[in-house]
Amino acid sequence: MRSWHKGAFLLILLLCCLAGAVCLSLFTGSSSLSLGELYHALQAGDKTDTTYRIFLYVRLPRTLAAIFAGAALAVSGAIIQAVLNNSLASPNIIGVNSGAGFCALLAASLAPTAWAAVPLAAFVGALATSLFIYALAAKTGASRITLVLAGVAVSSILSAGIDVLTILFPDDVVGATGFMVGSFAGVTMTALKPAAVLIVIGLVLALVFSYDLNVLSLGEEIAASLGMRVAVVRFLFIVIASLLAGSAVSFAGLLGFIGLIVPHICRRFAGGDNRLVIPCAALLGAVFALVCDALGNGYLRPLNCLWVSYWHSWAARSSCSCF
Amino acid sequence: MDVKKGEILTLAGPNGCGKSTLLKAAARQLPLMAGEIMLFGRKLDDFSQKELAKQAALLPQSRGIPGIPVEQLVLHGRFPYLGLSRRPGREDKEKVAEAMELAGVADMRHRDLRSLSGGERQKAYLAMVVAQDTDLIFLDEPTTYLDIGKQFEILELIRRLNREGKTIVMVLHDLAHALTYSHRIAVMEKGCLLAVQQPEELFKSGLLNDVFRRRGPLGGGRKNILFHAPS
Numbered sequence: 001m002r003s004w005h006k007g008a009f010l011l012i013l014l015l016c017c018l019a020g021a022v023c024l025s026l027f028t029g030s031s032s033l034s035l036g037e038l039y040h041a042l043q044a045g046d047k048t049d050t051t052y053r054i055f056l057y058v059r060l061p062r063t064l065a066a067i068f069a070g071a072a073l074a075v076s077g078a079i080i081q082a083v084l085n086n087s088l089a090s091p092n093i094i095g096v097n098s099g100a101g102f103c104a105l106l107a108a109s110l111a112p113t114a115w116a117a118v119p120l121a122a123f124v125g126a127l128a129t130s131l132f133i134y135a136l137a138a139k140t141g142a143s144r145i146t147l148v149l150a151g152v153a154v155s156s157i158l159s160a161g162i163d164v165l166t167i168l169f170p171d172d173v174v175g176a177t178g179f180m181v182g183s184f185a186g187v188t189m190t191a192l193k194p195a196a197v198l199i200v201i202g203l204v205l206a207l208v209f210s211y212d213l214n215v216l217s218l219g220e221e222i223a224a225s226l227g228m229r230v231a232v233v234r235f236l237f238i239v240i241a242s243l244l245a246g247s248a249v250s251f252a253g254l255l256g257f258i259g260l261i262v263p264h265i266c267r268r269f270a271g272g273d274n275r276l277v278i279p280c281a282a283l284l285g286a287v288f289a290l291v292c293d294a295l296g297n298g299y300l301r302p303l304n305c306l307w308v309s310y311w312h313s314w315a316a317r318s319s320c321s322c323f
Numbered sequence: 324m325d326v327k328k329g330e331i332l333t334l335a336g337p338n339g340c341g342k343s344t345l346l347k348a349a350a351r352q353l354p355l356m357a358g359e360i361m362l363f364g365r366k367l368d369d370f371s372q373k374e375l376a377k378q379a380a381l382l383p384q385s386r387g388i389p390g391i392p393v394e395q396l397v398l399h400g401r402f403p404y405l406g407l408s409r410r411p412g413r414e415d416k417e418k419v420a421e422a423m424e425l426a427g428v429a430d431m432r433h434r435d436l437r438s439l440s441g442g443e444r445q446k447a448y449l450a451m452v453v454a455q456d457t458d459l460i461f462l463d464e465p466t467t468y469l470d471i472g473k474q475f476e477i478l479e480l481i482r483r484l485n486r487e488g489k490t491i492v493m494v495l496h497d498l499a500h501a502l503t504y505s506h507r508i509a510v511m512e513k514g515c516l517l518a519v520q521q522p523e524e525l526f527k528s529g530l531l532n533d534v535f536r537r538r539g540p541l542g543g544g545r546k547n548i549l550f551h552a553p554s
Contacts, residue, residue, distance in 0.1 A: 085387055211409040212409070214389070214399065215399055217389045218386060218387065218389060219383065219385075219386040221347075221352055222381075222386055224381075225350060226376055226402040226455065227376030272389040272391045273395065
């Protein structure tokens with residue numbers, strides 16, 4: 001029962017942090033917005049009111065985008081680290097970032113006027129690349145190490161492709177730089193909705209199968225001896241992870257770092273039980289994305305992207321010294 | 324080669340002779356290149372993964388060390404019996420308690436696996452295998468990396484499991500242990516089964532001397548159990 005209490009305490013603590021981070025995110029931005037103003041604007045329901053419009057079309061989508069992207073990337077990272085039993089793994093190891101980046105740039109180069117196609121291209125690229133990497137690894141034995149090697153190899157090839165596109169079509173891809181760094185600025189509800197639906201499905205599946213993830217973490221041989229069809233279950237988890245991360249990068253760009261750091265922090269406090277690690281990662285991922293975005297957006301304008309990168313390197317260094 | 328119900332059969336032989344390969348193939352963790360393995364009169368391939376997990380358990384030599392309490396590890400042994408909700412029932416909890424008692428890990432049930440010594444961890448894994456409640460247990464070098472005292476503790480535990488009715492097939496490197504704790508020993512060399520004998524007979528036959536001293540090519544007339552169909 002002791003561990004049950006600890007889990008409940010952790011989740012409640014993270015929920016409180018999330019509530020705080022949501023407030024921070026909603027009330028920071030390039031124009032100040034107080035709680036009182038917002039309350040009056042929402043009560044009046046005047047759609048032409050500036051405060052109302054800022055809240056509905058800028059702040060709310062941005063906050064929701066950070067919540068969904070943070071949760072999705074962190075859970076995706078937690079799944080991939082557990083499935084591959086590799087602490088350095090994150091969604092980019094299964095080609096999510098390189099696949100999404102390459103397809104987004106390809107779409108931007110082929111159809112420079114159709115910017116709406118970029119998120120879709122990113123999603124398709126992420127999912128297709130991770131499935132291709134899995135198929136490649138399966139063909140050569142489907143062990144964890146072949147999956148990592150296939151991921152690294154395919155990602156390198158796609159990164160080279162990204163460089164080629166950048167050199168060949170510098171004018172067309174100039175707008176895609178923001179996408180490559182990752183940002184929640186300019187996210188609309190229309191872009192968010194389909195991705196959010198997929199993320200919710202992915203999170204539910206991750207929670208439902210979190211016990212199986214525990215068994216898989218015992219090692220492939222023990223899991224198989226316990227009656228698990230290891231190849232099928234591993235494939236299922238890779239699909240869930242790429243669905244989550246692919247959906248997130250489709251509207252938020254390449255924010256892969258959350259998927260690396262947050263699961264480590266969660267495991268540090270929640271232990272090795274994925275039934276607790278997964279919800280903790282979802283909550284902490286959301287908090288992490290919200291806080292980074294709010295700090296960058298509100299206090300280091302217009303350096304939010306740089307701030308995120310700085311955070312990344314800082315967190316990576318401090319987590320290295322912790323673990 | 325037959326394994327008799329209720330015996331401890333040890334696979335012995337020089338490094339690379341195929342002991343672990345045979346053990347894993349018998350637990351359906353490696354594909355067969357030829358021949359056939361039957362379990363309780365049925366072909367191994369006819370079992371579903373869950374059915375097989377209720378009949379035979381494999382404890383491999385190398386595995387990860389997850390950061391979970393001992394009790395949770397032992398509970399994983401009940402995985403083949405859990406429903407879709409993955410919630411353990413009363414019977415599962417009873418089996419887990421019995422298994423922890425039998426393996427002597429009941430008093431460390433709340434401790435994290437990572438904080439245990441090698442011997443304690445091995446006992447915890449054995450408790451998981453016991454909780455799996457199978458008649459047949461495959462153990463791949465269960466005493467490796469342990470000091471001599473702990474090796475005997477583990478071997479005594481294996482003997483206790485056997486007396487509880489489990490059939491045990493294991494790979495051991497220490498011949499003295501194999502001769503002391505097995506009902507029968509299967510001697511292998513270069514993928515071939517040379518003999519399956521009781522320890523006294525085997526010791527007297529001098530075969531062990533031949534196998535462990537001589538590494539020359541094999542003579543004719545011996546059955547290649549991995550690459551030829553059994554006659």
